[in-house]
Amino acid sequence: MKTNCETVKNSLGAWLDGELGHADAEEIRRHVEGCPACSGERRRLERVQVALRGVLETESSRVAFEPFWDGVRRRISEERPRQARLWEWARPAFYPQRLAWAVPVAIVFLLAIFSLVQYAPGWRWGVNRGNVAAVDSIDGHGFNVAVLRESKTKTTVIWLFESQEEDDEASGEPTAKEPSF
């Protein structure tokens, strides 16, 4: 450390408070002992410290710290509103430098959804999702036809059957008599 008076004066407070390392403290001590100006500065600082300590010791007993600490404890344990916590959690995402990447991230997300729909058609949103077939037209040529859509297994069944009356007249048995579902 360069021990000119300016440097020593800047470090005097830290030295008196014992905040300097051993080597620096020794250097300051040697300089102060040999320098009348710095020695005078040291005495002035010591007087200020003694005076401050006296005031603090006298006045601190009159300061009511308990309500202050109670307030601190209350604020620490206070439950913040959900919106405030959510905003605190999400706020970093809205930093401008991160927001700049929102555009490509949104594009990647949209492309991913588009690709999923294109290459994995089983993956659909909404009404098109699943295996449910749409029957656009149907003609049983005199036979009864039932269409069943089962939502749980996304199954569509077209069932061909003869009514009981027609069955009595029919010679053969080309279809089932009634749907069995």
Added chain:
Amino acid sequence: MMKLLESRLRRSLLFSLFLLLLSVSAHAGEKAPQGVQLSIGTILASNESDDFDAKLSKMKKQLEVIKYSSYRLVKEESQKVPWNGNALFEIPGGRTLAVMPQEYRNSRVSLKVRLQEGEKPLLDTTVRIRNRGNFLLGGPAHEGGVLILSISATVQ
């Protein structure tokens, strides 16, 4: 701060543009669907036993919709057909199933289906099913039970 933001915005926009170009070129390279692979599974359902054919295990939940106690895969056939081409499948009992894929839109294949017995038509229908999906067509009586046809289509 503003300069940093501008530079990041410029970089992110360039990156977006690159992604868009990549996506457009990838889709431009896609081939239009050439045809459809049609698969027909003919299943005999009856109440004569409780046997369930292990080959139908993937369809078990679908078949549970139809309340029979026994299911047996009688026949399985697959054909690749071009759009608007007619695929004919022989169904037990002297029946024929004709399937014509018509169009592919919104990931769905439109199939025109005709079931006939000899020359007599039993059913004409047009159904749109999901690519690689299926639907069931049942009802024709056969050997003490009924036939159920599982009709599926895969765009090639």
